Amino acid sequence: MFVGAVFVLSLLPVTSVIHDPDFWWHLRAGQLILAHGGLLGTDPFTYTVASHHWTMHEWLSEVLYAALQSGGGFGLIVLVLSVVTWLGLLCLLLRAALRRPNAFALGLGLLLAAVAGYPIWGPRVQMITFFLSALTLLAVERHLVRGGRAIWLLVPLFLVWSNLHSGFIIGLGFMALILIAEVAGGWLRWRDGAPTGRVRTLLFVLLACTAVSMINPNGPAILAYAFLTQGSGAQQTLILEWHSPDFHDWVVLPFAVMLITLIALVVVNRKLRARDAALVLVTAALSMQSVRHIALFVAATTPVWIDQTSTLMGRVRRRSSQDPRPRPSLQFRVFTFSVLVAALFGIYASIRLIPAMRVTPSSLMYAKEYPVCAARWLAQAPEPLKIFNQYGEGGYLADTLSARGDKIYIFGDAALMGDPLLYTYAGVTSLQPGWDTTIRSAGTDIVLFDTGTPLANVMDASTRWVKVYQDPLSVAFVPSDRLHTLSLPAAPTSYPRGDPCAQLTSTALDTAAQNQ
């Protein structure tokens, strides 16, 4: 009952409104793929990297986004991705259950996993990778423990995964890591290793999965592409999600608790399978490098944590040797369980799922995070504009303005942008000498940035830039020598009652938080 309740409760942290800034350009890309009946060779959004070849590694996810949005709006996307993440947690549960752990340890581990992954959960494509990684690990573990042929189902899975997200390389990596660990563990005579025959089958499955992964519009090059981000110095240093976890941030503390307790459990028990040791070491190292890898850590180590806790509880129980208490009847337990699960689902749906599904793109919630009002103003311009934008808002601007021909400077496909553009952009936002020339020489018509950012504050003080628009979230500047040549709409003075832009004006925005 405890495990069931925790499993239902785990829906709460994995369900939220769409916070992923990349969601918008993924959606737009999906719509364009469906409209054109094929992938785009170059991006239609920017005026800076329009000549770069666009490796649309997530094309199938993008098409899915577009299909779900046209079928059921944002609410359907929220629902589907919440369920996908939840299924990932289910895979963790099933993988842990293979070792028949103590029920309390199982529930506690699942709860810790749901909370530890909180910095990463949300409706985003990475959740597909989380789910499929967890599923891969479940299939591999099940095969190593019980054998059988079900593991061959991973082959068609990877065929689909390699078209959904380049994170499929993580699944291949996990399989390779487990293989190496089993071979090394066998050589070191490590206990609880899998039978050699099953390990050999795993090798063949890995080779087959690698082969089918190349069946995608980008061909074998997709394998190398997946490593591009890891090898990109610009992405590792400039993009917040690639930074190391900040343990001063409370949302990361559950992950820290999970890591430290796991270390303590392993040291006390000193019973660890080779493959578990490898998974823990590698995913812990990856998580320390980047916050976004916490999801991988959760996927790989939660069953290990549960197993270790269960082992410790077993040792403690043996010492105390208590007689088991008599249990209620099966009918009573089933009835109580059903009522509890129904109640929890009801609470979850009413306080989390339905409110998240109801949020529309024109809501105040999105107006606080994205330049909704500024984009609406820009959409009134008689001619398309070249907009120097904030990195995290590029996706939203691409989605709302690209159809009318407006172009942006940068958006969230960092591999497409390339390191040179990322460094150049960072040089502008950190106001390194030459920032002004960089913006102008790119052919920029207008700069749109969040209020209170260093760039906005310096432009406000500069005589070479003129402010032409401001709302509590966004501010726009044009070069003073081009003010009279550009055709811009008049800045709105008021909004209809109930309009989110009117509410934004009267809502106190925490611009410091926005600038994080």
Added chain:
Amino acid sequence: MLGVDGLERERRREVVARLGWVAGAAMLLLLITVQPFADANAWWHLALGRLITSHGIPAHEPFSFLTAAHPWVGQQWLLDVFLAGLVGAGGVGVASALLGVVAACGFVLAALAVPRATRAGGAWLAFAMVLSGLVASRLLGVNAQAISVLAIGTVLYVLARWREGRAAAVWVLPPVFLVWANVDTLFIAGLLIVVATLLVTSLTCPELASRGQLAAALAASVLLTLVNPYGPGLYASVITTLADPAVAQLTTVWASPDFHTWWLRLFEAEAALLVVVWVTSGGPEPEDAIIGVAALVAALWSETYVALFAVIALPQVAGYGARAWRLHVTPRTAGIRLRGVSQRARGIVAGGLLAAVAAAVVVTGARQVTPAAAASYEASHYPMAAADFIAAHYPGQRLYTTDTWGGYVAYRFPAGRVVFLYDQGSTFGDAAAQSYTKIHLLQSGWEQVLREDAIQHAIVLDTSQEASALHELGWAVACYDSASGGVVMSAPPPGAVPSAAGPLTAPPAGSPSC
């Protein structure tokens, strides 16, 4: 089979070999621990030391024109005076050399803290020393951490001897803490290590008779830590510092480690290695596990504790690593032996290698600590020429500079209260920190802070965002310090309409040299 004499000779050979490894590693460590004034805070500590020597410990912050929120707590006064004395006696190079030797000695003591019963070989000791030294390297230098490394090494060594039955060793602790409490706040970590050892051994070895002596030494140590200018108030100020958000704002090492940097990846590797050797050696002693995990948690919380972790991990990596090696590797490699090289020959080769390492270290280290090298380092890493220009043209006028250079500016201009801010967040408080971050991060109202505080001049890096921002306000570049990349910028005359002539370049085109 060896007779008694033979066994004794063998034992002495092992001890000599082990000491040889440790000596070699210690000499290699000098290449890491002897550093120039890389820690920017060393400058204001030096200035403060001179002030304390002439006027006593100040009651209020002595260099800045900002109003500090809290009274000055010169907890590191002994370091300041020591530093001023060293620099006065022999120059900056002497301070670098001596503190480097102090830190290296700390690693040696930590290595010798490995329990003798583990019979850890010299190679393991040397490996652990070099690894820990590299992990701690970025935090060492001319600062209090170098002394804290020695102190922690001493604590670990004393506790190891105590566990082996040499109870009298614990009486080294009180004088160590007496000095340590007047040098660095990490003395509290030292006390916690002793407390943890005492508590855990009370549970695991209740029959241990010498616990009373350790408890008495601990009590004496705690009492002696009260012998400082602030008495028991020192503990309150340490807690206040830890909880003060201004400290985290101003001091980058208070942030969690960034594992994209090589030395913190080494820290990660050492932490992983520690866990691996714990598990594969049959399990650590409870007190080792508790202290090790606590140090790891502290280091994950704040980069400034990485050196603490490195010193604590050193004897454990060596001891448990050697044990794990004997359990798992030695049985597999027992048949492989080095043939044809006599013991005597090996000893000669080892001695020669040791001498060569020593010579290389002396030559390399000596080059770093000469007055010319120190001056060159100062000129290239700090705005020496820019400060000279300010002293000549704008004496007594308030300056803005980043907190990294703030300590150097305090050293160059200790009188007149012209300094804005430096890394002393616990004294300055939240309001001052907010003023600084407003300008440094160009937050809304940043120009107002400059006006309200009547700051007319700035020393900043030519590539900094402050330089670009001030340029847009119409500040002119008065001179360019090409050695450090700094620029002196000055505000336009009162009443002038700010107008930037064109974009700022780096280095600023046409600017005179400082």
